[in-house]
Amino acid sequence: MMNMSSAAGSDQKDWNETYLSLFKYCLLLTRNKWDAEDLAQTAICRVLETYRELPGHLPQALYHKTASRLHIDFYRKQRRIVLERDIPDRSENHKETKIAELAEWLASVMTNKQAAVFVLKEALLFKNEEIADITGFTVATVKALLFRARQHTMQEGTAIIDQELASAISRSLNEEDPYPLITLLTAVPKSTSGPTARMAA
Known part of the structure; x- marks a missing residue:
């Protein structure tokens, strides 16, 4: 023993x-x-x-x-x-096409929550605390979702694409507005004041 x-x-x-x-x-x-x-x-x-x-x-x-x-x-x-x-603005159509391709790839490897948090953090440059505020998640949940999302970025895209998610990602990136993605999260009700106002509240 x-x-x-x-x-x-x-x-x-x-x-x-x-x-x-x-x-x-x-x-x-x-x-x-x-x-x-x-x-x-x-x-x-x-x-x-x-x-x-x-x-x-x-x-x-x-x-x-x-x-x-x-x-x-x-x-x-x-x-x-x-x-x-x-992508430079030399071709708006080309830019939108590339963003759409990127959105489809993200939508094929991430869940709605992972994609929303990932795009808010990496593309729209929100802080973790701000993401928690506008999504209703805790900061710990935001960090956990980011961790999983970053792991998924190491994967190749699949043929199974959530088109609703891809569309929301494209809109958020093109408009530089988190609201299209936020509306996909059932934990966050739609608001006429939009997420920016909620974040500032």
Whole structure:
């Protein structure tokens, strides 16, 4: 019994050291505690899904390499979204077409809530607290939805597209107005004053 307890304690210590080292590495990459926690957890899940071994028995470098790859992939996706959002006005039709394509991709990989929160945060540049105010979610829920949405941005689009969601995303991006997306969320009733007024209230 003593030997088993000692072994269990050693494994727990090894795992704690592994996670602490990974978290510090992720913090260097993201420069943000919340994002570092998200990245570390995602890296751990990805490693365990791939190798299916006890965490403490895997080399530390494997976790770091996985986190680095996930971080790079995420910002490549983010750059794609920013570039689509900031298409020059040389062709309004071309811009609307590209936004529609982006909207369909987002609508194929995210739920209504994830897409609404993601677009508000990443495209319309609302703060988490402002998103919570206009959606009726808690800040913690907003962060959780953002985390899931960002994970989905690493996926390829599917043939199953929620056209109502895609249309709302397109309208919100083209009009730079969150209201089309907000109206899809059943937790938020329609208001004649609009979300901007609610946010300021």
